[in-house]
Amino acid sequence: MRQRLSTSSLAVLLLLAAAAVAATPQPVPLSELFPTPEQTKSAIVINKVLERYHYRKLTLDNDFAREVLANYLEALDPNRSFFLARDVARFETGARRLEESLRRGELDVAFDVFRVYRMRADERVAYALKLLEGSFDFSRPESYAFESPDARWAREGAELDELWRKRVKNDFLTLRLADKADAEIRDRLRKRYEGLARRIHQLDREDVFQTFMSAYTQTLEPHTSYMSPSTSQNFDISMKLSLEGIGAVLRGDHEYTVVQSTVPGGPARESGQVHAGDQIVGVAQGLDGQMEDVVGWRLEDVVNKIRGPKGSVVRLQLLPKSSGSSARTHEVSLVRNEIRLEDQAAKSYVVDNLTNGPGLRIGVVEIPAFYRDFEAEGSGDRDFRSTTRDVRRLIDDLVVRGIDGILIDLRGNGGGSLAEATSLTGLFIDRGPVVQVKDTFGKVEVEADMEPGVAYRGPLAVLVDRDSASASEIFAAAIQDYGRGLVIGEPTFGKGTVQTLIDLNRYVPGEHNDLGRLRLTMAEFFRISGGSTQLRGVEPDIRFPTADPISDHGERSLDNALPWTRIKPAAYEKTGAFSLDPLTRASENRTARDAGFKMLTVRSRLMRDIESQTQVSLREEDRRQEEKRRERAFEEEQERYLRARGITPVDEKADEIDEDALEAQREAIARIQVDEAARILADAVLLQRGNRPRAVMRD
Secondary structure, three states, X not given: OOEOOOOOOOOEEXXXXXXXXXXXXXXXXXXXXXXXXXXXXXXXXXXXXXXXXXXXXXXXXXXXXXXXXXXXXXXXXOOOOOOEHHHHXXXXXHOXXXXXXXXXXXXXXXXXXXXXHHHHHHHHHHHHHHHHOOOOOOOOOOEEXXXXXXOOOEOOHHHHHHHHHHXXXXXXXXXXXXXXXXXXXXXXXXXXXXXXHHHHHHOOHHHHHHHHHHHHHHHHOOOOEEXXXXXXXXXXXXXXXXXXXXXXXXXXXXXXXXXXXXXXXXXXHHHOOOOOOOEXXXXXXXXXXXXXXXXXXXXXXXXXXXXXXXXXXXXXXXXXXXXXXXXXXXXXXEEOEEOOHHHHOOEEEEEOOOOOOOOOOEEEEEOOOEOEOHHHHHOOOOOOOEHHHHHHHHHHHHHHOOOXXXXXXXOOOOOEOHHHHHHHHOXXXXXXXXXXXXXXXXXXXXXXXXXXXOOOOOOXXXXXXXXXXXXXXHHHHHHHHHOOOEEEEOOOXXXXXXXXXXXXXXXXXXXXXXXXXXXXXXXXXXXXXXXXXXXXXXXXXXXXXXXXXXXXXXXXXXXXXXXXXXXXXXXXXXXXXXXXXXXXXXXHHHHHHOHHHHHHHHXXXXXXXXXXXXXXXXXXXXXXXXXXXXXXXXXXXXXXXXXXXXXXXXXXXXXXOOHHHHHHHHHHHHHHHHHHHHHHHHHHHHHHOOOXXXXXXXX
16 A cells, blocks of 8 residues: 555654653634634745755646645545545635645635535544444445545545445454454444544644645655644654654554654664554553553654653554454553664674585674764764774674675664765775765765775675665665675665755744744765666665565655656776676575575565555454464464474463563574575675685775
């Protein structure tokens, strides 16, 4: 499923520690839902900034304005379950000259749409509550389309009634499958629907403006967004407290809060129970606090519930991405904690049980993020921590231990410091360009490693996956372009654009009211070979079978993403090359027989099936059978692999779990791709060995 705009489409960094609890929002009268003069000024300034500075040139014409309106409707009503076709027709009639209105900062259409939205939401919630008073037949063979197959707005109220009948029935069945009693389900859903209406009534003119302007900016490109004054304040808090919290990045997706990623060293990732794509359906405080249903909540409200002081406990009720329509939730307890730099630091180990290269030793360097202790550096500390400094020390240690090659593991590395990506590349090449950066005005600057010498000259490989992004892609692309090492794994995320924060007040001298900020895309990364990392990411030299050839993941899943393009290559000299055919054939033969890769391939196929779903059965027996089928397919392959490795499988659903055994199980699964990448590098070592020494110390 494609990621869509929502009323809270801006990803929120949940690294927050204690924060002041806002007063309970009050219902906003309809008479207050009109634009302010400050918002008119903000809209005019946003237009000017976008036209002048955005990387993709803005053409504010009729076609663009129509798409803005469509995206705004999508943001408010992604499932087309509130507005009627006649509402939309009236909006479109009133927006015929929307491009002129936008240019003048006139926002009447946006607020008119929202007032109708609030009225329709009241109607639908009243109907949903009425449905809860009745009963449902879960033996009837019917289905619920949670994504409209024909993208059509309901013509009459009766169509919406039928849609909501199925929606409420699906909500009821989802909780029933989670072993909730019917009385508890009715109470929980009543609170959910009443809460939906209450939260919509609490949305004020600032919320309306931010939602509309984000729909406007993301019509241009998905990483550009408007931040209202209050959102800007929350962003500032998150940056100041960025080393404390649960360590997860969240986004709003329709009525759900979804884990976009987890942060290395944070409680969420360290638990091993929170994964990208999981939906947060409930939040509770402490070990015994009441679990609150948060489906339908605004992202900001969910964030406020998850916030808390260091050392305190928050419990999350998660609907795992892997469960799909089976809706088997589980609860995770997390202790909010400081995310220390040490927890994100690179670490190393040696793989020396290679069946294809007896006696060979491959050093593995895991890099969870591209970090740099800017505060320590700024205070004059000459020994400040950084990715490059840590990896240099690890390389020295590995070489002393007699390794025959080094594998850099960048799986799940979402990026970080560009300077670190550049300097890390410099550990493996002599002086030269690393990445090109093209700005809005067409100017190209080259980020280069200017330090002579290398830390390691021996055989090298880089392991990437679909979540390796930004700085990870810059490093992997440079190593590939120079021919310095093999890139192995899956096509990367494809995040090749650069954003900056712009304070709108700087464009209105003398303005005393806060107009908010704009997160603006103003540059793009290009490889030294000329192609961008945008959209396509980095294509591995050797693909693993877990790589989906038609994957709609990462940047490729975003609407209006900038296209792939290329510029003139930088001046550089290729330093090496590999005979890929024999390496690829050998790897394919191994992975076809490997129980671990069979398990990962089954998991990947199940995830593709789940992501492609647009409807679910409303027949209870069908849903339970589907759940059992998926669980059986995954668990059988996982059990087969673990037993082949001499590991007794751990039942993660058991009341009491041996945490050490569970950690060993997770480590074994995480090593599947690493071990094969090490075998590929060992093959390359054997092909290239000749009279070369086993390893070469740095200059």
